[in-house]
Each structure stands twice: as C-alpha cells, then as structure tokens.
Amino acid sequence: xxxxxxxxxxxxxxxxxxxxxxxxxxxxxxxxxxxxxxxxxxxxxxxxxxxxxxxxxxxxxxxxxxxxxxxxxxxxxxxxxxxxxxxxxxxxxxxxxxxxxxxxxxxxxxxxxxxxxxxxxxxxxxxxxxxxxxxxxxxxxxxxxxxxxxxxxxxxxxxxxxxxxxxxxxxxx
Numbered sequence: 001x002x003x004x005x006x007x008x009x010x011x012x013x014x015x016x017x018x019x020x021x022x023x024x025x026x027x028x029x030x031x032x033x034x035x036x037x038x039x040x041x042x043x044x045x046x047x048x049x050x051x052x053x054x055x056x057x058x059x060x061x062x063x064x065x066x067x068x069x070x071x072x073x074x075x076x077x078x079x080x081x082x083x084x085x086x087x088x089x090x091x092x093x094x095x096x097x098x099x100x101x102x103x104x105x106x107x108x109x110x111x112x113x114x115x116x117x118x119x120x121x122x123x124x125x126x127x128x129x130x131x132x133x134x135x136x137x138x139x140x141x142x143x144x145x146x147x148x149x150x151x152x153x154x155x156x157x158x159x160x161x162x163x164x165x166x167x168x169x170x171x172x173x
Contacts, residue, residue: 003071004072004075004076004079006037007067007072007079007080008079008080010032010033010083011029011064011079011082011084012083012087013028013032014028014032014064014083015084015085015087016087016091018060019115019118019119021058021060022059022060022061023059024119024123025059026049026059026060026122026123026126027126027129029067030126039067039070039071040067040070042129042130042133045130045133046130048067051066052066053162054162054163054166056159060084061085064080064081064083064084065077065081067080068080068081139172143165147162147164147165
C-alpha cells in the first residue's frame, strides 16, 4: 500500500504542476521517477519516453501507466494514471467557469503569454538531459537527425517518423 501511495503522490505532483499538457510534464516525470524516487534509471526513462511516443494518446498518462505497472502491476498502473489525471480533472472543473467568464481579460491573457516560454524551456531541458542516453553512436545520431529533418523540412507527421524508426530498429538492430 505504501508503494501505491508513493506512486499516486509522485504522479499527482506531476499532474498538478505539469502546465501545458503531456510534453511539458516529461521533465517533471523524470524528476519524480529518476531523481527523487530512483524507480527508473535515465536509460530506462528514455526507453519509457520512446515507447510513450510510439503509442497513440497522451504521453504523460502512458508513461504513468507503464511506470506504475512496472512498479506494482495493474494496481500501480491504475494508481499512476489516477494520480496523473485527477488534479487536471479537478482543476479543469474548478477553472472552467472562471476562464469562461474572464477569458478576454488582460490578466488571463497576460498569464497565458508568460507561461508559454516556460513550457518551451522545460522541453529544452528534457532534450538536454536525455540526449546523452539517447544518442549512443553515429548511427543513432543519424537516425535522430534524419527524423528531425523529415519532420521539420518535409512536413512528415511525427507518428510516421516514429513508425519508420521502429521498423528501422527491427530491421537493423
């Protein structure tokens, strides 16, 4: 029971402070599961992130389900996902009325404008931290550069780049 409570609290923290959705939550998940609780190594975290990106749906909930399952089976997965989404559900219901009433005010618009660059900074920090454990050789660097180029310059959907990388990994490795 103690582990389940710790899983719930760890993901509830992420759910509370993960402003901006799944990608902005990734650094917070990393802090909780790698740095604070040592439930995963950095390499296992990168693998979890890769798996989360390869599957459809919100990445943060997929990661919480996988990590919870790894730690405590099905109850851990349920508790992890519940911890991740419960704060959002409660806050969305509480703030929906306020936002609908005051959405056009200067304060709300200014708050949203100020938060957006912070989300980008958190994503950049995540890339910086996981880069060394993701790119291990010239061939994996080439795969990363190739994926970046086809998504950015050829406007290929990221899901197709992920599927192509999975197929390439199966064929080559």
